[in-house]
Amino acid sequence: MKVAVLFSGGKDSCYALWKGFSDGLEITSLILVYSENPESWMFHYPNVRWTELQAKALGLPYTIVKTSGKKEEELVDLEERLKGLKRTKKIEAIISGAIASKYQKDRFEELSKRLGIKSMTPLWNEDQVKVVKKEIASFEIIMTACHAMGFNKEWLGKRMDLDVLNELIHLNKKYGINISGEGGEYETFVTDGPNFKEKIKILDFDLQWNGFFGYLIIKNAILEKK
Secondary structure (H helix, E strand, O other): OEEEEEOOOOHHHHHHHHHHHHOOOEEEEEEEEEEOOOOOOOOOOOOHHHHHHHHHHHOOOEEEEEEOOOOOOOHHHHHHHHHHHHHHOOOOEEEOOOOOOHHHHHHHHHHHHHHOOEEEOOOOOOOHHHHHHHHHHHOEEEEEEEOOOOOOHHHOOOEOOHHHHHHHHHHHHHHOOOOOOOOOOEEEEEEEOOOOOEEEEEEEEEEEEOOOOEEEEEEEEEEEEO
């Protein structure tokens, strides 16, 4: 089956992509959505321009979709691009990394139905602790944004490991955060994984923190041989 993958560069889209590879699907294109809205309801925001470098590291073709990020309107540009991919690449499905967000899953399914293709969510309803453990075991993941109670500036740039997962479980018990970050509590960037032909080395970055939330903004990064 020929598929396109909605690719944010974070842990969930990288894992969903990897599962697509493992299932023998033909990945015809990564779809990189550049939203102007840092509070987009549908799409990843921090460091999205570096998804191009990730696509090169993966050795996969990609297409960029730009959107204003306005609620309910932000899928229009994606739908137009998917129409083009269905026509030119003959895609039969789109893969996304949704785990627990019914808002996202429902909208991707509605969009896919209109286009006559399948919406595939290979991580859907997986146990959040288990899925994050699998992601940690497979990928090099850093934290690039924090937007919830319990986080502070020291979380930005952390490499996700089992200790970080245990801290997330603690925050879940204390504040009710989503362990996988599906509610936007935190966001991530992947620098290496099993299907990366090269790995990403971050050379320079800025930390932005306003007392309640913040971002790690990548300023410079390169590809390195593995």
